[in-house]
Amino acid sequence: MSENPALRASATFDRATIAEIQRAAETGIYRIRGWGAKRPLPHFDDLLFLGASMSRYPLEGYRERCDTDVKLGGRHGAVPVHLEIPITIAGMSFGALSANAKEALGRGATIAGTSTTTGDGGMTPEEREHSERLVYQYLPSRYGMNPDDLRRADAIEIVLGQGAKPGGGGLLLGQKISERVAAMRTLPQGIDQRSPSRHPDWTGPDDLTIKIAELREVTDGRIPIFVKIGASRPYYDTSLAVKAGADVVVLDGMQGGTAATQDVFIENVGIPTLAAIPQAVEALQELGVHREVQLVVSGGIRTGADVAKALALGADAVSIGTAALIALGDNSPALADEYAKLGSAPGYYDDFQAGLDPAGITTQDPELTARLDPVEGGRRVANYLRVLAMEAQTIARACGKSHVLNLEPEDLVALTLESAAMARVPLAGTSWIPGA
Amino acid sequence: MGTVTEIVIDLAATGVRTLNAALHEAADGESFQVLHPQGAHNVAVGITREVSVEVDGHVGYFAAGMHQRGDVTINGNAGPGVAENMMSGRVHVTGDVSQSAGATAVGGLLVVDGSTGARCGIALRGADIVVGGDVGHVTGFMAQAGRIVICGDAGDALGDSIYEARIYVRGSVASLGADCIEKPMRPEHLTELAELLAAAGRTESPDEFRRYGSARKLYHFDHDNEY
Numbered sequence: 001m002s003e004n005p006a007l008r009a010s011a012t013f014d015r016a017t018i019a020e021i022q023r024a025a026e027t028g029i030y031r032i033r034g035w036g037a038k039r040p041l042p043h044f045d046d047l048l049f050l051g052a053s054m055s056r057y058p059l060e061g062y063r064e065r066c067d068t069d070v071k072l073g074g075r076h077g078a079v080p081v082h083l084e085i086p087i088t089i090a091g092m093s094f095g096a097l098s099a100n101a102k103e104a105l106g107r108g109a110t111i112a113g114t115s116t117t118t119g120d121g122g123m124t125p126e127e128r129e130h131s132e133r134l135v136y137q138y139l140p141s142r143y144g145m146n147p148d149d150l151r152r153a154d155a156i157e158i159v160l161g162q163g164a165k166p167g168g169g170g171l172l173l174g175q176k177i178s179e180r181v182a183a184m185r186t187l188p189q190g191i192d193q194r195s196p197s198r199h200p201d202w203t204g205p206d207d208l209t210i211k212i213a214e215l216r217e218v219t220d221g222r223i224p225i226f227v228k229i230g231a232s233r234p235y236y237d238t239s240l241a242v243k244a245g246a247d248v249v250v251l252d253g254m255q256g257g258t259a260a261t262q263d264v265f266i267e268n269v270g271i272p273t274l275a276a277i278p279q280a281v282e283a284l285q286e287l288g289v290h291r292e293v294q295l296v297v298s299g300g301i302r303t304g305a306d307v308a309k310a311l312a313l314g315a316d317a318v319s320i321g322t323a324a325l326i327a328l329g330d331n332s333p334a335l336a337d338e339y340a341k342l343g344s345a346p347g348y349y350d351d352f353q354a355g356l357d358p359a360g361i362t363t364q365d366p367e368l369t370a371r372l373d374p375v376e377g378g379r380r381v382a383n384y385l386r387v388l389a390m391e392a393q394t395i396a397r398a399c400g401k402s403h404v405l406n407l408e409p410e411d412l413v414a415l416t417l418e419s420a421a422m423a424r425v426p427l428a429g430t431s432w433i434p435g436a
Numbered sequence: 437m438g439t440v441t442e443i444v445i446d447l448a449a450t451g452v453r454t455l456n457a458a459l460h461e462a463a464d465g466e467s468f469q470v471l472h473p474q475g476a477h478n479v480a481v482g483i484t485r486e487v488s489v490e491v492d493g494h495v496g497y498f499a500a501g502m503h504q505r506g507d508v509t510i511n512g513n514a515g516p517g518v519a520e521n522m523m524s525g526r527v528h529v530t531g532d533v534s535q536s537a538g539a540t541a542v543g544g545l546l547v548v549d550g551s552t553g554a555r556c557g558i559a560l561r562g563a564d565i566v567v568g569g570d571v572g573h574v575t576g577f578m579a580q581a582g583r584i585v586i587c588g589d590a591g592d593a594l595g596d597s598i599y600e601a602r603i604y605v606r607g608s609v610a611s612l613g614a615d616c617i618e619k620p621m622r623p624e625h626l627t628e629l630a631e632l633l634a635a636a637g638r639t640e641s642p643d644e645f646r647r648y649g650s651a652r653k654l655y656h657f658d659h660d661n662e663y
């Protein structure tokens with residue numbers, strides 16, 4: 001920022017915008033980065049809980065029971081994934097993340113009694129071994145897809161899209177296509193890999209019905225089938241996923257993180273998590289399957305308050321990506337000098353695509369990955385997950401709920417017109433839900 | 437293995453769940469005959485045992501999907517995604533097949549005596565596909581490894597965005613996809629093609645074929661790339 005008050009920055013051409021034009025002119029290539037949308041968006045911060053009052057009474061903090069467990073995916077007779085807390089670790093690929101990071105996430109999730117998820121690129125033995133509950137992603141790329149791993153999983157997640165890039169496939173740049181990653185993906189080492197955005201053997205909801213049936217046949221119906229969608233038309237996508245036979249719908253809003261995507265995509269495609277949840281819940285309610293087909297929501301979950309708000313809006317569980325990486329040590333102030341060498345700083349680092357992560361998380365470089373101790377990382381992730389769960393319980397008790405899933409839209413108000421309209425809860429101090 | 441008894445399953449009477457459950461629990465060496473598939477989907481998927489399966493009639497989507505061991509013969513036509521993600525073993529269709537035949541298949545051999553729809557061998561990851569007739573558009577799309585042999589003609593955009601898979605075509609090619617080029621037939625290619633044709637029970641001669649593969653120009657982001 002300039003010290004000179006006479007210099008006025010343009011709101012339209014702000015400093016980041018000017019820098020991007022300069023960068024584009026220099027290189028001729030669009031910007032690819034990690035993280036999620038960075039622009040301000042209506043979000044959970046724009047909602048508040050009312051808490052108990054004369055008309056409803058609270059539960060005692062620490063004493064009275066407030067349960068947090070949830071079962072995912074029992075609708076069609078599969079063994080549901082039983083979570084002790086309604087907060088799961090989202091799918092992040094081995095390739096995008098180091099093997100140590102994947103193992104640490106598995107350890108952390110296991111300690112906290114929840115699930116973790118594979119990603120584009122297949123299942124590593126480390127993560128299977130250290131994850132008591134592991135969801136296996138079935139992606140358009142099918143990199144590393146193996147029916148033995150399908151059968152080894154506790155659930156299958158068919159990925160249609162991600163909130164950071166609905167309609168886009170994954171990217172993994174050459175720096176990260178190490179020998180092991182290349183072999184797992186059957187690709188030449190060092191290439192800039194573009195994952196497809198469409199599944200190779202089916203398109204559309206009618207085909208999806210048959211694909212889900214195939215996955216059930218192959219696994220003899222033992223494990224639940226999730227369908228993950230990037231939030232763009234969640235009302236229709238949720239309806240169609242349910243009709244196709246999904247046991248669980250995973251809904252990822254536009255704030256959702258990514259390992260590598262075009263910046264223009266991250267910031268301009270999809271709708272915010274807040275806007276997406278009520279649409280998906282409406283679809284489930286209309287079909288009479290709300291809470292029977294579980295809804296897992298992700299995209300910008302940071303705190304127990306975010307967890308509680310997502311649940312109150314109708315989600316059955318949430319999923320975290322970026323926050324889990326931060327818990328592991330991403331963007332740590334202790335790495336300030338190293339970030340500076342990469343032209344970044346703690347709190348800003350988003351070059352997950354570059355494979356140079358000094359925290360050893362989004363890299364395949366053996367020296368860097370060795371910095372991340374999977375046991376210590378797992379402990380940190382477990383701690384963080386526990387805090388999220390306890391925070392959500394704190395709010396639920398204050399609202400008089402003996403289970404976090406008893407939170408409801410009625411417990412919420414909105415601070416802004418936008419969030420009131422999107423979340424379909426009244427503007428604070430009024431009974432007005434714009435658009436209702 | 438002793439005497440081979442053939443287990444007969446009539447899909448019109450039982451449905452695919454019964455069939456697949458039986459196949460998943462079969463003993464190595466068992467043979468199955470499947471009657472009246474009537475276009476059913478997911479016939480004989482996820483086989484992990486060394487069994488021999490013969491299906492008499494047409495099948496729908498994903499027949500012999502994720503096949504891992506043994507062989508499946510379909511005496512008829514097959515819908516989309518036949519032998520998708522096959523790991524090894526052999527799948528043989530005597531008729532024609534729809535799109536995405538052998539999609540993402542990792543190993544084994546898929547033989548189609550007739551023709552295929554679009555995207556045959558899409559994202560192929562190491563398996564071999566031999567097609568007696570023609571293939572539709574975008575065959576070999578993003579194929580990563582493995583070999584596709586086409587005894588007839590290929591549709592538009594053959595081998596679009598192909599990686600390291602090799603495509604052999606005997607007839608005409610309507611057009612090549614992004615980054616796919618014709619490559620010289622060296623002796624090792626004639627040899628592997630002869631082996632593939634023999635394995636598929638074909639009588640065409642390897643020297644009637646041309647070879648196509650990746651120009652490898654899309655392997656790295658580059659501002660000169662048109663795609």
Ligand SMILES: Cc1cc2nc3c(=O)[nH]c(=O)nc-3n(C[C@H](O)[C@H](O)[C@H](O)COP(=O)(O)O)c2cc1C
Pocket residue numbers: 034035036090091092093096097118119120137159161162163228252255256257258259298299300301319320321322323352362
């Ligand atoms: C490093 C990284 C890698 C990811 N890889 C995948 C992936 O392989 N498959 C997928 O469906 N989503 C992937 N995602 C998205 C997450 O599954 C999840 O949708 C998202 O991170 C949730 O939003 P949050 O980061 O705000 O918590 C990835 C996200 C990150 C940050």
